[in-house]
Amino acid sequence: MSRVTSIRRPPAGYIETLLAEQPKLPTSPLMGVNQLRSKAVDHLATLTLPTKRDEAWRFTDISALTKLLFQPVSPVISLENIDVEHFYLEEATTRLVFVDGVYASELSIITEESGVTVVKLPSADATHAELIESHLGRHVDLEDNVFATLNTAFLHDPALITVSRNTAVIDPIHVLFIATQTGVASYPRCLVAAESGSSVTLIEDYVALHDETYLINSVTEIALADNARVNHIRVQRDSGEAFHIANCSVSVGRSSNYQSVSVALGAKTSRYNLNVLMDEGAECAVDGLALIADSQLADTHTCIDHSQPHGVSRQLHKCIVGGKAHAVFNGNIRVRQDAQSTNSKQSNGNLLLTEKAHVDTKPQLEIFADDVKCAHGSTIGQLDNEEVFYLKSRGLSDSVARNLLTYAFGAEIIDRIPIPSLKRKLEQAVLEQTSLLL
Amino acid sequence: MINKESKTILEVHGLHATVNGVEILKGLDLTVKSGEVHAIMGPNGSGKSTFAKVLAGHTAYEVTAGTAMFEGQNLFELAPEERARAGVFLAFQYPIEIPGVANSQFLRLTYNTMQAQRGNEELDPLEFDDYVRDKMKRLEMSPNFLDRSVNEGFSGGEKKRNEILQMALLEPRLGVLDETDSGLDIDALSVVAHGVNELANKDNAIVLVTHYQRLLNYIVPDFVHVVDNGRIIKTGGKELALELETRGYDWVGVEHQAANLATVTAGAA
Numbered sequence: 103m104s105r106v107t108s109i110r111r112p113p114a115g116y117i118e119t120l121l122a123e124q125p126k127l128p129t130s131p132l133m134g135v136n137q138l139r140s141k142a143v144d145h146l147a148t149l150t151l152p153t154k155r156d157e158a159w160r161f162t163d164i165s166a167l168t169k170l171l172f173q174p175v176s177p178v179i180s181l182e183n184i185d186v187e188h189f190y191l192e193e194a195t196t197r198l199v200f201v202d203g204v205y206a207s208e209l210s211i212i213t214e215e216s217g218v219t220v221v222k223l224p225s226a227d228a229t230h231a232e233l234i235e236s237h238l239g240r241h242v243d244l245e246d247n248v249f250a251t252l253n254t255a256f257l258h259d260p261a262l263i264t265v266s267r268n269t270a271v272i273d274p275i276h277v278l279f280i281a282t283q284t285g286v287a288s289y290p291r292c293l294v295a296a297e298s299g300s301s302v303t304l305i306e307d308y309v310a311l312h313d314e315t316y317l318i319n320s321v322t323e324i325a326l327a328d329n330a331r332v333n334h335i336r337v338q339r340d341s342g343e344a345f346h347i348a349n350c351s352v353s354v355g356r357s358s359n360y361q362s363v364s365v366a367l368g369a370k371t372s373r374y375n376l377n378v379l380m381d382e383g384a385e386c387a388v389d390g391l392a393l394i395a396d397s398q399l400a401d402t403h404t405c406i407d408h409s410q411p412h413g414v415s416r417q418l419h420k421c422i423v424g425g426k427a428h429a430v431f432n433g434n435i436r437v438r439q440d441a442q443s444t445n446s447k448q449s450n451g452n453l454l455l456t457e458k459a460h461v462d463t464k465p466q467l468e469i470f471a472d473d474v475k476c477a478h479g480s481t482i483g484q485l486d487n488e489e490v491f492y493l494k495s496r497g498l499s500d501s502v503a504r505n506l507l508t509y510a511f512g513a514e515i516i517d518r519i520p521i522p523s524l525k526r527k528l529e530q531a532v533l534e535q536t537s538l539l540l
Numbered sequence: 541m542i543n544k545e546s547k548t549i550l551e552v553h554g555l556h557a558t559v560n561g562v563e564i565l566k567g568l569d570l571t572v573k574s575g576e577v578h579a580i581m582g583p584n585g586s587g588k589s590t591f592a593k594v595l596a597g598h599t600a601y602e603v604t605a606g607t608a609m610f611e612g613q614n615l616f617e618l619a620p621e622e623r624a625r626a627g628v629f630l631a632f633q634y635p636i637e638i639p640g641v642a643n644s645q646f647l648r649l650t651y652n653t654m655q656a657q658r659g660n661e662e663l664d665p666l667e668f669d670d671y672v673r674d675k676m677k678r679l680e681m682s683p684n685f686l687d688r689s690v691n692e693g694f695s696g697g698e699k700k701r702n703e704i705l706q707m708a709l710l711e712p713r714l715g716v717l718d719e720t721d722s723g724l725d726i727d728a729l730s731v732v733a734h735g736v737n738e739l740a741n742k743d744n745a746i747v748l749v750t751h752y753q754r755l756l757n758y759i760v761p762d763f764v765h766v767v768d769n770g771r772i773i774k775t776g777g778k779e780l781a782l783e784l785e786t787r788g789y790d791w792v793g794v795e796h797q798a799a800n801l802a803t804v805t806a807g808a809a
């Protein structure tokens with residue numbers, strides 16, 4: 103069963119065609135949800151798909167996507183633990199699994215740990231209404247964002263996680279999105295609300311069972327109240343044929359701390375927009391690694407928006423590009439007029455492994471306050487010949503030497519993931535991938 | 541030590557090499573036999589490190605003339621990693637830092653590569669850990685160096701020890717030590733020299749590049765060579781090093797020129 107329909111040219115009614123399936127969604131008992139959806143549908147009437155003429159999509163051509171019509175999955179494939187347990191993480195005692203965007207309760211574990219609630223939308227009741235009212239769709243800006251709006255129009259099974267006041271959740275929460283079918287669109291949605299003084303670690307993990315062509319269009323919203331701490335690890339290991347478009351919006355409350363590491367290995371075309379809004383005295387560390395080869399494209403757009411004084415942000419983004427792959431990094435740091443005494447540091451390192459590998463990088467500082475400390479830097483380079491020679495002079499073959507050095511370049515980011523089993527898996531994946539890159 | 545049954549390990553003839561189009565080595569000859577220790581001395585910039593790197597196969601250096609046979613193989617036909625696997629080891633004058641590559645991982649990879657080459661069993665991480673810790677103890681190196689990136693943030697002396705540690709793991713047939721003594725304090729010098737002596741046996745050979753006689757008190761050379769302007773202009777026994785220490789290099793050059801002149805005159809007559 104294939105739901106991919108080829109169309110000769112980007113159709114005028116592309117979005118309308120996608121929306122044809124939307125009315126089939128079951129109505130939610132929560133009015134707020136139904137309203138969000140219908141507003142999104144209305145808003146879509148005013149939006150068009152971006153093209154390379156749009157500044158924010160200059161380097162990322164999604165015309166291939168518009169030639170395919172991905173529809174939400176209808177027959178859900180039922181998987182057993184044995185099929186997917188190699189994706190599980192031993193540290194995570196709470197696990198939410200979504201198969202092609204649909205919640206799979208039989209693969210998930212929700213413990214009764216105090217302070218953590220996970221809600222499946224159709225069964226949501228009035229007790230969740232407040233969470234949904236106050237946070238869902240409140241952090242992501244749909245204004246010019248056709249993909250986030252589409253995601254909202256198709257809102258069905260969001261992972262809703264709240265951590266109550268002053269609760270420290272020790273074990274990480276693993277939200278695992280498994281793609282299994284070709285030709286389908288899935289609209290993963292996550293909401294994390296960390297109440298005042300709480301802390302939690304979220305692992306947002308995208309994997310594929312097979313090398314299929316599909317579309318992930320995800321939205322994640324993370325709200326940190328005052329004095330909260332969220333560790334956010336995002337891993338994109340989609341199929342090499344997939345499209346992955348993701349929007350993540352984070353509101354970091356007063357004196358809160360947001361730490362994120364995102365790793366992109368998969369997808370033929372991927373785009374990750376991360377927007378972090380910083381309140382007074384908020385801190386964030388935003389690290390990223392894109393490791394791509396063949397004709398993959400990985401585009402990361404981040405915006406760290408200091409809106410209030412005394413914020414601290416640090417960012418390290420790395421790209422390792424092989425084959426004729428193309429990496430894009432656009433790192434915007436905004437320091438608004440009120441954001442005095444902001445301290446911000448951004449660096450971006452790029453390693454090009456072949457002649458045809460390509461990177462477009464654009465750090466962007468927009469500073470409207472006068473008392474700020476901002477530093478940024480970007481490098482593009484190849485492997486160091488002296489390092490390669492040193493390793494070869496010890497008997498290592500050219501390819502092993504280059505692998506090791508390529509791996510080392512990326513390891514700086516992987517090392518920042520505080521979950522040992524995930525770190526090991528990624529180290530392995532990176533080692534395997536780097537050996538393919540060369 | 542010199543003995544009758546020894547075999548030739550390295551034989552270099554008329555070696556010329558350039559870097560960036562500039563000729564640095566200008567007809568260097570050297571023969572090294574098993575069981576021998578050779579010291580190479582000579583002024584700064586005379587080409588000692590260039591010679592060492594040419595032997596190891598650094599691509600920045602182009603061999604324009606001459607030969608180098610290593611145990612019957614043409615060294616210049618082998619890639620750097622093949623030379624290493626054949627048993628050539630260079631302890632660098634300036635070992636580079638490799639951030640992100642764990643020293644333990646690097647050492648195990650190189651060790652196992654060599655084991656595989658020799659048809660010996662490879663060691664898994666745990667077995668290797670025991671093995672390398674023992675070697676480190678002999679070099680009075682803290683096991684902490686295993687967890688760090690290769691040479692990253694190591695002091696000058698620590699880097700040199702890490703080089704000798706690698707030599708101890710790889711057990712080369714020919715160890716070329718380029719100023720391994722520079723940057724070592726007095727205690728470290730004796731520890732490292734002791735480590736080198738432990739590795740030296742009747743089947744392998746060591747070439748020490750050094751500026752100081754002091755090292756040669758610990759590792760006693762069978763031959764001392766003086767390199768000047770890209771060639772070996774004088775060879776003597778260990779007493780030559782003492783003489784160089786007191787008299788410097790100038791007289792060697794003068795003597796060499798006089799001898800050359802004499803040959804030319806004799807030839808003309």
Ligand SMILES: Nc1ncnc2c1ncn2[C@@H]1O[C@H](COP(=O)(O)OP(=O)(O)OP(=O)(O)O)[C@@H](O)[C@H]1O
Nearest residue numbers: 559560564582583584585586587588589590591600
């Ligand atoms: N990569 C290079 N590019 C340019 N010149 C070089 C390069 N490598 C070596 N040289 C030059 O070759 C000459 C010989 O250098 P080499 O390092 O072999 O000397 P050395 O005898 O080891 O000196 P030292 O005792 O100071 O270590 C020097 O003049 C040096 O500047």
Ligand SMILES: [Mg+2]
Nearest residue numbers: 588589590633
């Ligand atoms: Mg030198």
